[in-house]
Amino acid sequence: MSRHVPAMQTGPEARAWLAGYADRLLAGVRPYTSPSGSLITLPGAPGGYGTAVDGLEGFARTFLLAGFRLAGEDGADPTGLAERYAAGLAAGTDSAHPERWTRPEEHGQAKVEAASLALILDLTRPWIWDRLSPDVQERTVEYLASVVGDPDYPDNNWVWFRIVVETFLRSVGGPFSADDVVHDLAAHDRFRRPGGWFADGPERSFDHYAGWALHLYPALWPRMSGAAEVAAAAGDDLAARSASDREHLARYLDDALALVGSDGSPLIQGRSLTYRFAAAAPFWAGAFAGVGRPGQLREAATRIVRHFAEHEVPGPDGLLTLGWHHPWRPIAQRYSGPGSPYWASKGLLGLALPASHEVWTAAPEPLPADVGDVLTVATAPGWAISTTRDDGIARVINHGTDHAVPGADGGDSPLYARFGYSTATSPLLDAEAWASPLDQSVALLTATGQATHRTGFEPVQVSAVGAAAVLGSVADVHWVEADLSVPDHGSGRPGAATAAGRITTVSIVRGAWEVRLARVSESSADAVALRIGGWAAGPGLVSTLVPLLGDVAPVCGETTSDDATPLAGPTTTPWSRYAPVPDGWTAVGICLARTPATRRPRLELTTGQAVVTWPDGEQTTATLP
Missing domain, CATH: 1.50.10.10 (Glycosyltransferase)
Structure with a gap:
């Protein structure tokens, strides 16, 4: 389109x-x-x-x-x-x-x-x-x-x-x-x-x-x-x-x-x-x-x-x-x-x-999205902003905003704590999305499929060389039994939290693609799998999630949600599920576009570094925390 x-x-x-x-x-x-x-x-x-x-x-x-x-x-x-x-x-x-x-x-x-x-x-x-x-x-x-x-x-x-x-x-x-x-x-x-x-x-x-x-x-x-x-x-x-x-x-x-x-x-x-x-x-x-x-x-x-x-x-x-x-x-x-x-x-x-x-x-003067691709980091909200001219979509990859303070252990608000937002998609906002994050998430799962929340995470500094924006964060992820009696003012729901583990996530962003790396440590015995979710895309959009790295072969699938966003039509969210919870780094490529991606990035992991080769041949090297 x-x-x-x-x-x-x-x-x-x-x-x-x-x-x-x-x-x-x-x-x-x-x-x-x-x-x-x-x-x-x-x-x-x-x-x-x-x-x-x-x-x-x-x-x-x-x-x-x-x-x-x-x-x-x-x-x-x-x-x-x-x-x-x-x-x-x-x-x-x-x-x-x-x-x-x-x-x-x-x-x-x-x-x-x-x-x-x-x-x-x-x-x-x-x-x-x-x-x-x-x-x-x-x-x-x-x-x-x-x-x-x-x-x-x-x-x-x-x-x-x-x-x-x-x-x-x-x-x-x-x-x-x-x-x-x-x-x-x-x-x-x-x-x-x-x-x-x-x-x-x-x-x-x-x-x-x-x-x-x-x-x-x-x-x-x-x-x-x-x-x-x-x-x-x-x-x-x-x-x-x-x-x-x-x-x-x-x-x-x-x-x-x-x-x-x-x-x-x-x-x-x-x-x-x-x-x-x-x-x-x-x-x-x-x-x-x-x-x-x-x-x-x-x-x-x-x-x-x-x-x-x-x-x-x-x-x-x-x-x-x-x-x-x-x-x-x-x-x-x-x-x-x-x-x-x-x-x-x-x-x-x-x-x-x-x-x-x-x-x-x-x-009249054109907007940045009319003139060319835009890639910048907004330090305060912890956003990598990537606006692409060919499809006109502005995307945000989020490692700094959750409508909370560091160390908080409440539930994630889909409006704030997801890893990605755009001008063409809405986060899933149905009751399930508030209780158990799927889209734009990196979560540990229980045997019954309950996903963790990351609110209270800490941003981490990630250095990089190359034509990309790189952000990272580390979260003491937790399951939350939400108190639904608290008035909804847009922030995450408070409730009883149970510690699930620690996840470090790094996003390397360029154009429509994000290479997302995740590493789990100190995971609870109740955590049976790691799941990474991509964009929740509606009609006219293509949400792609492809595994790039990991010793555990994931199960890949997608979930379709009806009437879960204020945009017209059903949404489809791709995901990769790793079970058991993998040791070391796992990575996926995540893309939101109006047409299917014909080429995907490649990732090589060396000691302490991730080297991404983008579809156009450019490379980015990021030092991992």
């Missing part, structure tokens, strides 16, 4: 198309707006936080999109967005109104939505806030002010929600806490990692939140009224911080661009995937911050949105659903409700910039 590359649009063409797409989304939710306008409760089963929170999310997250449209058109408002959302504000902030909003002190999710309210009230100040009656302004301040001094903010991207709210409050004469801002900026700084990356909290939580939250808000915050005063009150130099944030964003965008498939698909990895084209947000953040090449940033962002549009998102009713290309409820975390997908509005942030901005006037 040949790759699909959308034709590049000029800036005016792209802006007009995105504006029409945004207007369709805003029109789609109107029938589900409550009489007062304060709640937008979309169809479908309620989210884990209840219908009241769902209705607030529907309002706040579409308010983001309405605000972008108003700001980018300098207040021109042919469909009456400002009036409708102002009416909703009036009712939602009225504690006596039957359609009033859940308050931040009543439910944590309201703290998230409060940030969207504050951000857009600042961005659209002349057309909404300045026209609100004094009593509605007073009620809005009182509603938002409940976050001030609240100690119950998670130690992750949520710190920016409070910074944004308190900055808006300061700008309208409301209360704010310099101590809160000091605390939250310090947390943000703790999340910084090399190469422009952020972890979403103290764990190895690397995902789209690095871009659509932890880079986005710092790019927008300096533009808010009152930001300089809030920063100064917190003892922070806003100009210096903004310069540092822009430099960090510029480095991140290099990796982020390589992680977009030529068809516009984002990497299918991490929680909150139902936000879909929110993955375009960091590219618009680059435009706001003045970093990156405007024509390329626009192309990346618009191509991501067009990817979903070409897969009929939204559906005929104009609604975003819990899903990816089509409705698929299992993609949701506990916090996800029918209004949650509208955080995708962040992917249309560029509409807040006027047509005269350079992001709209610059000539």
